[in-house]
Amino acid sequence: MAYILRTHQLTKVYRGEEVVSEVSMNIRRGEIYGFLGPNGAGKTTIMKMITNLVKPSGGEIEIFEEKVKDTFYEQLKRMGSIIEYPIFYEKLTARKNLEIHCEYMGYYDKKAISETLKLVNLVNADNKSVKDFSLGMKQRLGIARAIITKPEFLILDEPVNGLDPVGMHEIRDLFIKLSRQYGITLLISSHNLAEIEQIADTIGVISKGKLIKEASMEEIRSTHTVHLEMSVKDYPKAAFVLENELKLHNFLVKEDKGIIQIYEDYISQNDIIQSMNQNQVEIQSIHHKKQPLEDYFLQLIEGGQSNV
Numbered sequence: 001m002a003y004i005l006r007t008h009q010l011t012k013v014y015r016g017e018e019v020v021s022e023v024s025m026n027i028r029r030g031e032i033y034g035f036l037g038p039n040g041a042g043k044t045t046i047m048k049m050i051t052n053l054v055k056p057s058g059g060e061i062e063i064f065e066e067k068v069k070d071t072f073y074e075q076l077k078r079m080g081s082i083i084e085y086p087i088f089y090e091k092l093t094a095r096k097n098l099e100i101h102c103e104y105m106g107y108y109d110k111k112a113i114s115e116t117l118k119l120v121n122l123v124n125a126d127n128k129s130v131k132d133f134s135l136g137m138k139q140r141l142g143i144a145r146a147i148i149t150k151p152e153f154l155i156l157d158e159p160v161n162g163l164d165p166v167g168m169h170e171i172r173d174l175f176i177k178l179s180r181q182y183g184i185t186l187l188i189s190s191h192n193l194a195e196i197e198q199i200a201d202t203i204g205v206i207s208k209g210k211l212i213k214e215a216s217m218e219e220i221r222s223t224h225t226v227h228l229e230m231s232v233k234d235y236p237k238a239a240f241v242l243e244n245e246l247k248l249h250n251f252l253v254k255e256d257k258g259i260i261q262i263y264e265d266y267i268s269q270n271d272i273i274q275s276m277n278q279n280q281v282e283i284q285s286i287h288h289k290k291q292p293l294e295d296y297f298l299q300l301i302e303g304g305q306s307n308v
């Protein structure tokens, strides 16, 4: 398995306080990794350590399958990033900003500027200076600057923060394009699940400096969101049957809705129907129900546990 990034027990202490605690994360080549967590969870600090802006207090970082040393310029050259707010030369155009950046990076592919402006859809902005850009245009220019040197690994800190739904949609499409067509690996942080749920292949959930979950979206969707919902009139009796006949304990009785939610993975719908029939409990409906992912993540973050 080719990993673009692996951290081992990565830790950062600020004034005696551990703001990042023993984080071991794994990003595979070519994937979009969604880094999800509430504000202050430690996402930016981790991204800063990965991009050599902040020194770790402990642990290790491996990029492109090589352990990073004190300075890791060779690896950094193959990476692009936007961390916190990108700063531009406000009086200059997007093109001029990119030219200056390329010069600074020692990257002299003149064609790249026009190509990149086209890719991020900023071709018609040649007469505008950056100070007159909308927030979305600035975000796209930031992305252009991060990708112009053709990085293999792109690190984006809250890149859609503050964008309207249309802008957000455009940027999301761009990320998918960068990943699927250009094979760039993306690490994207967000405090909002809806922003990255649709594009991430893998999600890392961070809370209070700890990585509390790392799993593929596919796995999360298939294993953690389903429960059985059974609608009955006589719910006390139904609950009795679940508990004493089927020996199930992980269920919730919602009296106001007349339903019982059953969270046991190993019990089949048929077994429940059979047992209810044998005990003369009439089932009005029974079906699998998905827990909204948002609820699942909130539960995860609030619980702050690693065994969910």
Ligand SMILES: Nc1ncnc2c1ncn2[C@@H]1O[C@H](COP(=O)(O)OP(=O)(O)OP(=O)(O)O)[C@@H](O)[C@H]1O
Pocket: 014, 015, 019, 037, 038, 039, 040, 041, 042, 043, 044, 045, 046, 158, 191
């Ligand atoms: N230079 C610093 N000195 C002291 N504490 C810091 C410093 N940088 C970050 N912190 C603290 O570390 C914790 C994590 O901050 P960080 O910015 O990494 O979180 P985050 O998940 O990226 O949240 P946000 O989205 O709000 O930036 C916070 O409690 C923050 O106050």
